[in-house]
Amino acid sequence: MTKSKKSEFRPDDFVVYPAHGVGRIVSIDEQEVAGLRLEMFVISFEKDKMTLRVPTARASEIGMRQLSSPDLIERALDTLKGKARVKRAMWSRRAQEYEQKINSGELMSIAEVVRDLHRNDEQREQSYSERQLYEAALERLTREVAAVSGMDEVSAQRKVDEVLLSRVAA
Structure with missing residues (x-):
């Protein structure tokens, strides 16, 4: 197996894959695809019971990244307080923008979606699609907070x- 510049990702590392959130690299395998031998990251998303194979040569291009720094986690949590x-755009356009932010894998964008869609008890009901987007963003944020902070997801939640809640009280 040739070692290329992909050394930024190693087995057992937690990584963020834009479309799926936080996963763990289980191994780096070789696989034959259409007659070509490709080196693949095998990434497990335990909570989703899913395994993903990503060509090592395309990982950065796809947007796969290391976990955020603790400093960035703090900035994301500060964003929630805003x-x-x-x-004032139509919901369909806003929903599309929220979806793009969530799937970008960028922690600050995900935090903005959580902030913008969060409702406290006194506010109007959320539509089904608002709730789905909010929960998807919240789950991505929470999983990354958990992985970076070394806590379980319940504590991160x-x-x-x-x-x-501190934002609501302010």
């Missing part, structure tokens, strides 16, 4: 909830 910024 006032929701909701554009509690931490994120505390930040969102």
Whole structure:
């Protein structure tokens, strides 16, 4: 197996894959695809019971990245404290933008979606699609907070909830 510049990712590393969130590299295997031998990262998304194979040569191009730094996690949590910024565009266009932010894999963009779609008890009901987008963004954020902070997802969820509730109280 040739070692290329892909050494930034190693087996057992947690990584963020844009369309699926936080996963763990299980191994680096070779696989024959259409007559070509390709080196693949084998990434496990345990909670989703899913395994993904990503060609090592394309990982960065696809947007796969290391976990965020603890500093970036703090900045993302600070973003949650901000006032929701909701554009006056039609819901279908806003929903599309939220979906793109979630699937970008960028922590700050995901935090913005959580901030913008979070509702406290006194606010109006969320539509089904708003709730789906909110929960998807919240889950991605929580999983990365958990992985970076070395805590379980329940504790990470509690931490994120505390930040969102502190915003409501302010």
